[in-house]
Amino acid sequence: MTVAGLLAAVGLTYAASLFTGKMLLQILEIKLYRSEERFIGFVLGSAVLSTLVFALTAAGLAYAGVFLGLGAAIVLLGVWRGAHRFSSEVLPPLPTAWRFGFLLLYAIFAVMYLEAAMAPETGPDALLYHVAFPARYLRLHHFPANTRNLLANLSEGVEMLFLFAYPLARESAGAMVHLLFTLAMPWGLLSWGRRAGFPMVGAAGGLLFFIAPIVGKLGTTGYIDVAVACYAFAVFYLLDIWRTAKTTGLLVAVGLLAGFCFDAKYTAAAAIPYAIGYTSFYLWRERKPPWRAAILIGLCALAMMSPYLIKNTVLIGNPVAPFANRFFPNRLLTPDLEAQYSSVMRHWQNVTWAQVPREITVGGGHLQGILGPVFVLAPLALLALRFPEGRRLLAALVAFGAAYPASIATRFLVPAVPFAALALALLLRRWRFALAGLVLVHAVLSWPTVVSRYCAPYCWRMSKVQLKFALRRVSETDFLHGAVGEYDMGRAMEAHVPAGEPIFALSGFQQLYQNHEIIVGWESAFGNRLSTAMLSARLNHLRPVKAQQFQFPEKTVRGLRLLYAGAGKPEPWGVTEFRIFRNSHELARAPAWRLTASHNRRDVQQAFDNNPVTNWTSGQAASPGMWIQVDFGADQPIDRVLVETSDYDQGPVRLMLQSGGQWQTLPKGPDEYPIPPPSGLRRAATQVLKMDHVNWLVMGQDDFIADDLARNPASWGVTLVASDQRYWLYRIN
Structure with a gap:
């Protein structure tokens, strides 16, 4: 990777986004001031560019040449359409002193941010999915049907821009594209302040956001949160312009951006009801019907949302995967794993x-990053309610901050921070020296070496990046060896694991600097099944420890149904083994048997496989009336049924027998007694992986069974292939 490639990727992405946005503004006949054309044109155009990249990838055309050709075509078309020329109308300027201060602070932090973004990617979530998945799409040239990773089924609007830049910027594509949004954001806030008649408020609010430690860290890595904040603020900005202009073109632009907020991040879908509520309120105040505006915004938003809704419906069977699995049962995730x-x-x-x-x-x-000490004053922003602009800002803050309780890491607050920053600055606008002092104090307290003096030791924050790494004067390998704990093991995977073979991991593992699919225990129902099998070999509460036996005079039946008869509970109900006997001999499972269940039918065979480390569960909270059932396909004499469960899965049960087309419940409940732990659990666990075509596993030093695997490889049936100080790579024999 070269510096020229990084800068070319940034330049092409910015130019293609800006020219696309400018041409769309022309089509919609939206008249803006020069600074607004630059900010809104870039943000709106990036949403359209992302959608074009999605369409090409869905069509199996995710090739470097295709994306480079698309960018070049957009730039040439934009020049032909005059998109490189900007309006001659400008907004009121900043006072000279404020202009100098704004540019100085912006330049100081922008240079630091650029240096950080140019360094090889090390952001944990970028390595797991934000950049790793676009890299995979480029290798495969299309979207794979990924039912083994919930993160692959989140909306990926910003990641499509990473994919667009990836041919030139490679693994740094995410950081460099995200940097574009970080650098653009303060100019957007400044432009809004100038239009509102408070240039200093816009400048102060822009710097309060831009300089915040969490923004600096996020905005220079392959994450998406600052970009989401950019889209959210652009929706607010366009609505504020519509409040006085009220043109159809503005409503279309608002709808497109509001819908793309969903594409960027599910929680940002709040932009859609916010936009509809905003327009409806102001039209109602003017005694005009709000329905036309609401319908237009809704249809435009749906047009932008539909690619991801359709993709998830086709590939997963759930339009809003990985959520709402109770309403859209699918292979990716069960409701209890979602919960x-x-x-x-x-x-x-x-x-x-x-x-x-x-x-x-x-x-x-604990919450991975800070906004900075000056945001302790954020509650004072409520006092801005006495100003019309303050009320609009705080309404947007509520809309885009409403989802924060669903995920309380600091970065999930970032889309709401611009509105808090502007509201706080608005409150202090009459005290210019106080406002300037607040910004200066924020700048000092947000400088990385100062942040380290007061934040928690493990706070996620910017650190000094040596220029030689940013400029690629030293190889990426040397940098990543010390910066990414999984990097060396990733290289070992590339050396030892055949191409295309998946690798199982109990906990997350980077997927950017190696090309294998990593199946992680918590990321899917499939991964959870493998994880349960591996952990069952060592955790007593997951092993079958209890038998529930139904014994009766021999009966000829067509089918059996085991019914959960307990009260509702948060945990799922489960069965490790459903065993059926006649004359003390267990019936072997026959091809004619039809197995089914009231819930989670896909895994029902795991209760009939005679494997003590697999089990069927209801996949959601246990409730009375749940059942698991076998139809023998013909009349079958039986005299005993034995149900084996773990402590975690057990619950009161009753047995129903089908005979002559009628179901009857045995009047007597089961006899219950403990059973000794089965032998050979370690080998049984790895054979579950083997049967699912997973022949490799990687263990980290903090994984629960890592030490036991290292001490007993023969019992597990594995061979150590590679190791470093943190990870061990095993091949299943």
Whole structure:
């Protein structure tokens, strides 16, 4: 990777986005001031460019030449259409002193941000999916049907821009494209302030956002949160222009951007009801019907959302995967795994709401980053309610911050921060020296070496990047060896694992600097099944420890149904083995047997496979009336049924027998007794992976079974292939 490639990627992405946006503004006959054309043109155009990249990838045309050709064609068309020329009308300027201060602080931090973004990518989520998946799409030239990673089914609007830049910027594409949004954002806030008649408010708000430590860290890595904030603010900005202009073109632009907010991040879909509510309120105040504006915004938003809704419907069977699995059952995720994932996001590292204010402003050790100490003053922004502009800003803050309780890491607040920054600056606009002092204090307290003095030790923040790495004067390998803990093992995977073979990991593992699919335990129902099998070999509460036996005089039946008869509980109900006997001999499963269940039918065979490390679960919270059933396909004499369960899955059950087309419930419940732990669990676990065509596994030093695998490879049936100080790569024999 060369510096020229990085800069070319940024330049092409920016030019293609800006020219696309400028041409769309021409078509919609939207008249803007010069600074607005640059900001809104770039943001609006990037949304359209992302959608074009999605369409090409969906068509199997994700090739470097195609994307470079698309960019060149857009630039040439834009020049022909005059998109490189900007309006001669300008907004009121900043006072000279403020202009100098704004440019100085902006330049200082922008240079630091550029240096950080040019360094090889090290952001954890960028390595896991934000940049890793676009890299995979370029290798495969299309979207794969990924039912083994919930993260692959989130909307990827910003990631499509990463994909567009990837042929030139490679692994740094995410950071360099995200940097574009970071650099554009303060100019957007400044432009809004100038239009509103408060240039200093726009400048101060823009710098308060731009300089915030979390923004600097996010905006220079392959994450998406600053870009999402850009789209959210552009929706607000266009609505503010529409409030006085009220043209159809503005409504179309608002609808397109509001819909793309969903494409950028599910939680940003709040832009759609916000936009409809905003227009409806002001039309109602003028005694005009709001329906036309609401329908137009809704249709334009739906047009932008539909690519991801259709993709997830076709590939997964759930338009809003990985959520709403209770309503759209699918192979990717069960409702209980979705609930576990959502719970982890809501209770991030068990931080309480009382701890959140300190964590997001000066701590950051648990919620991954800080806004900076000056945002302790953010509640004072409520006093801006006395100003019309303040009320509009705070309404937007509520709209884009409403989803924060669903995921409380600091970065999920970023889309709401621009509105808080502007509202706080608006409150202080009459005290110019106080406002300037606030910005200067924020700048000092946000400088990386100063941040390190007061934040928590493990706060996610910017650190000094040596220029030689940013300029690629030293190889990426030397940098990544120390910066990415999984990098060396990733290289070992490339050396030892045949191309195309997946690798199982109990916990996450980087997928950017190696080309294999990593199946992670918590990322899908499939991964959870493999994880449960591996952990069952060592965790007592996952093993079958209890038998529920139904014994009766021999009966000839067509089918059996095991019914959950307990009260509702948060955990799923499950069965490790459903065993059927006649004359003390267990019936072997026959091809004619038809297995089914009231819930999670895809996994029902795991209750009939005679494997103690696999099980069927209901896949959602247990409730009375759930059942698992076998139809023998013909009359079958039986006299005993044995159900084996773990402590985690057990619950009261009743047995129903089908005979002569009628179901009857045995009047007597089961006899219950403990059973000894089965032998050979380690080998049984790895054979589950083998049967699912997973022949490799990687263990990290913190994984629960890592030590046991290292001590007992023969019992597990694995061979150590490669290791470093943190990870071990095994081949399943």
